[in-house]
Amino acid sequence: EAGVTQFPSHSVIEKGQTVTLRCDPISGHDNLYWYRRVMGKEIKFLLHFVKESKQDESGMPNNRFLAERTGGTYSTLKVQPAELEDSGVYFCASSQALAGRRYFGPGTRLTVT
């Protein structure tokens, strides 16, 4: 069984540019989560999809971040325009059930210069 995959593994962009991160969950997992870790801080929840619907987006920092999960399969997280403080590692996780085990991807390291 393939695990959660994320693309790209690393992205370096300039302040003001746009970046789109992608997450492919494990096939059949309805629940998809985004987390991020900025430098020196703890990993923080961003949002939670159940299929294509946003169940909880309380962790999204501001309206420069847009997450989508069209068709309830893969998800994208767009940052537009990127700011320096957006640098960090963005993790995606998926689970079959809400209370089920979460499987994490390796993360995308975003560097904004």
Place this chain on the structure above:
Amino acid sequence: AQSVTQLDSHVSVSEGTPVLLRCNYSSSYSPSLFWYVQHPNKGLQLLLKYTSAATLVKGINGFEAEFKKSETSFHLTKPSAHMSDAAEYFCVVSEDAGGTSYGKLTFGQGTILTVHP
């Protein structure tokens, strides 16, 4: 509200000696508690999970953790460290209110474990 505090940002041990990674939590409801490990360039991997069954939880790779409600602690231990245990470890809490599990996990700050030969 829930929170997690990992008491040590770095722990260094010699191979073959015991490992203790400390975690304290705060939760308004009956929590589920987890330890995750992240090796370099890898995803977060679940080590073990506590969900109100036995207070001593055994995980993978010889790790175990004990839930102590009176101390609000969930420390991770291993009797004998191996070089491959070098990684970053995260204590995590998920609240379970009224029988409904929430999707949001709250992470501690992480503890980097270094194992010396």
